[in-house]
Amino acid sequence: xxxxxxxxxxxxPDIEGLRKLHDLGPELAAADIADMAFQSHRQAVGNDFLQxxxxxxxxxxCALRDKNDFRVWSLGSAADSEAELIRRFFEGIDKYTPQLxxxxxxxxxxxxxxYRGLIHGLQARRYWEMGDDDREFxxxxxxxxxxxxxxxxxxxxxxxxxxxxxxxxELAKLMGFPGKFGMEGSQVWGAFQNGEIAAIxxxxxxxxxxxxxxxxRFQLMRGILDDEQYQRECELVRFTLGKSSEPHWQxxxxxxx
Numbered sequence: 001x002x003x004x005x006x007x008x009x010x011x012x013p014d015i016e017g018l019r020k021l022h023d024l025g026p027e028l029a030a031a032d033i034a035d036m037a038f039q040s041h042r043q044a045v046g047n048d049f050l051q052x053x054x055x056x057x058x059x060x061x062c063a064l065r066d067k068n069d070f071r072v073w074s075l076g077s078a079a080d081s082e083a084e085l086i087r088r089f090f091e092g093i094d095k096y097t098p099q100l101x102x103x104x105x106x107x108x109x110x111x112x113x114x115y116r117g118l119i120h121g122l123q124a125r126r127y128w129e130m131g132d133d134d135r136e137f138x139x140x141x142x143x144x145x146x147x148x149x150x151x152x153x154x155x156x157x158x159x160x161x162x163x164x165x166x167x168x169x170e171l172a173k174l175m176g177f178p179g180k181f182g183m184e185g186s187q188v189w190g191a192f193q194n195g196e197i198a199a200i201x202x203x204x205x206x207x208x209x210x211x212x213x214x215x216x217r218f219q220l221m222r223g224i225l226d227d228e229q230y231q232r233e234c235e236l237v238r239f240t241l242g243k244s245s246e247p248h249w250q251x252x253x254x255x256x257x
Contacts, residue, residue, distance in 0.1 A: 001067040005098035006215065007089070008207045009109045010185070010200050011055035012192045013037055017119075018054060031193060048186075052108070053115040058192055060085050061204035063212045064098070070236050072205055072212075078197040083120040086113060090124035093142075097126060099149060103168045103211045106145060106152040153214060172210040175217055178255035179210060182248065202248040209252065213237065 131138025158164035
């Protein structure tokens, strides 16, 4: 069984990067620099969603299903640097070569990881393999949009048509899963400013479990799982989360009928 690794990232404005790009002095507060960047971007394109290379990763969460177990966690610790979080992510790919599963990972998460990994001078040899050293990767690698070594569920379900994209939160809820709660992406910067890194990591973890549950339903639709196997996989998720005393998992289970 090829391990399946569902992943998600949370980001905030790269304040030090913005200082460098715009030659801003230390007297300007982080909140002011972020507001300046948001306002400039809003005037240019009509929204606050900053370009990917100036978004700093503050959390990477994963859900792993291998032949033995299911588990969910956030990489590193709340005190770890961005570089350390990214290093751990690519190190896991180098070691285990899992199938990656994401929701909009091709449009957001992976490009951010590319840019930020490049900035920090990190290596990810297995991830960038395209068949030069391992011929198997020529026909199925992490980088090609139409390969399944990385499966971007949002992109595939929309048949690669951006106008057909669906939000994870709404689709998960329509399927009877909890969806998002406690926080949403637009609130991450405020939570980060308040030092609520643990809350951001918890929010990110619930996103990967929602994504994994949607992935299971997709595998059922494809016929990879039959009804009995699908139910067993869902119960494994319930059982795993039920062993945790962390409040976000108790709330998650409470909202999952």
